[in-house]
Amino acid sequence: MKSWSDGFGGWRWMPRRALPWLLAIALLMASTNTAVARSRQHIPTRATSQTSTGLSAVDKANLLHNMRMGCLGGRPSPLGQVIRLGSNVNAGYAAPDEVALTFDDGPTPYSTPPILDYLEQTHTPATFFVMGQYVAQWPALLRREWRDGFAIGVHTWNHPNMTVLSYGAAQAQFVNTVNAIDDALGGKPCIWFWRPPYMDQNAQVIAHAAALGLTTIDWDDDSRDWSRPGAQAIADTVLSEVHPGAIIILHDGPAARQQTLAALPLILAGLRARGLTPVTVPQLLMDGHFAGVRLPSGPGATLAQVPALVRVAH
């Protein structure tokens, strides 16, 4: 039987000293309630097998990753606004010296594995906005992303312009993708944000997503890597637009992304030179003091320490 510590084998960014804290917190949550399970109530999910303790091994593993997703104590309440960057300037907080690298349109075997290899070799956190049709086709790739500690968001089933769809068609784009993610990961993964393809959104689409528990995450630093202008040009574009709190869009997915991969060392070097640290989207939003993703006060100071504890090591 695998122990919980085995489950950390893929968490390649985690400082070992943080593990006992995370385990203690997860056990506390498991023993007190199933807040994470309740957090999934907005989107229909499929039944999963459970042990007599009420939590399967997959559930326990997901509980730990769910905390990294900002879901300690339950899924953050969906925000009815679009988030373009990780700085909540309205709250009067300075932007964190952090950025979020995000990769859209995967997972596919063509470009995702080498990008994951590089991110893991360099201990670089990132967020993947995934498409349901590819998750269903290559679920093992999504499991790798999740179990290796990356954050996951929804990027619809097959990349339509959401604003032109009927309610029912839009509903299918959301729900089928979340169900594909649930099926791939098992248990109760906390998936609580999505990104509209082409940034095509309106109040109706944003409200629809929020009704399903999904906060809308855009970007404010566009690499334009899809146009394949060369690795140096991709990096130059990212670094010309970057700032504390930036959400940077890159792409994996089915198209050729060798230039994106080749740009990553240049981007990381530029971020380092500017004193900016890559984090996941939920981490960035937590550190940016977004009310919707502020961790709950919980049963004590231990829980309040989680944001710092889950910060990845560099």
Ligand SMILES: [Zn+2]
């Ligand atoms: Zn896309």
